Amino acid sequence: MSAMGGRIRRLGLGAMRLPGMPGRIPVDRTTAVAVARRAVELGVTHIDTAAFYTRGTSRANDILRRALRPYPDGLTIATKVGPGQDVRAAVEQNLGELGLDALDLVYLQAGRPDEPLGDRFARLAALGAEGLVRGLGVSDVTRAQFDEARSVAPVAAVQNRFGVLDQSDASLVDACAEANVTYVAHTSLGGGRVRFTDGGLREVALRHGATVYQVALAWGLRRSPTLVQIPGTASLTHLEQNMAAVRLELDETDMTVLERLA
Structure with a gap:
């Protein structure tokens, strides 16, 4: 499985917020x-999800299953195996919760920067050979x-933290x-922890009649041809705003301003 940019749209959905987030008002199912x-x-x-995306008894996988199963053709559902989790058990849990026979993409999460991944990734690859996992990620x-x-x-695929205000993984x-x-x-x-108040970011947003968040998403799409954005939300209004970012066309002047932010 090679880069997926040609067969999926590059603006997806992160499911982490669907069950609700700690310290926030619970999300109505x-x-x-x-x-x-x-x-x-x-x-x-x-759509990016995980069996450990939960709040109380509400689970992201259960929400996706109720909302979308039978899943439409062409939909990629990506999930992950967290640090310290048994690889097979985690894959089987996601399969059961989502109601799938095989997972489109499974990431193996690293626990520490110095942690060897070879043995655990080999176990994930073995599940691919069994037909339980179609694509392997980290x-x-x-x-x-x-x-x-x-x-x-x-x-x-690789899933790492990266954005216009945190370009350390460039x-x-x-x-x-x-x-x-x-x-x-x-x-x-x-993730709600960064204030998008930089003057350069606001300057580009004003020039395009967009929000700073739409500019941030559009920047990522322009930054690399194989980059996929997965903004998470449990708000229909924010979802509509996020998806509109795909129509925002940043020019070289915009990109020069934004590259200086991090």
Whole structure:
């Protein structure tokens, strides 16, 4: 499985917020289901989830299953195996919760920057050989861990933190583009912990009549041809705003301003 940019739209949906987030008002299940369905109606073909995306008894996988099963053709559902989790058990849990016979894409998350991934990634690759996993990915990895995983089996995608206000992973973004590996940027809107108040960002947003968040998403899409954005939301209004970013065309002047932000 090579880079997925040619077969999925590059603006997807992160499902982490669908069950609700700690310290926030709980998300009504009907609303969460409506967000997932509306995302697909708007053309989303890539949804990122995990069995550990939960709040209380509400689970992202259960919401997606209720909202979308039977899943439409062409929809890629990506999930992950967290640090310390048994690889097979985590894959089987996601399969059961989502109601699938095989997972489109599974990321192996690194626990530490110095953690060897080879043995765990080999176990994930073995599940691919069994037909339980179609695409293999790695998440929260360094360049060395990415290279180690690729020495074991083909890597379809990398999911790391990257955004206009945090461009520290730029070299791996470029390495993925060179290798035709999809780079899925998580927390590109800061995860609620970053204030998008930079003057340059506001300047570009005003020039295009857009929000700073739409500019941030559009920047990522322009930054690399193999980069996929997965902004998470449990709000229909924010979903509509996020999806509109795909129509925002930034020029070289805009990109020059934005590259200086991080």
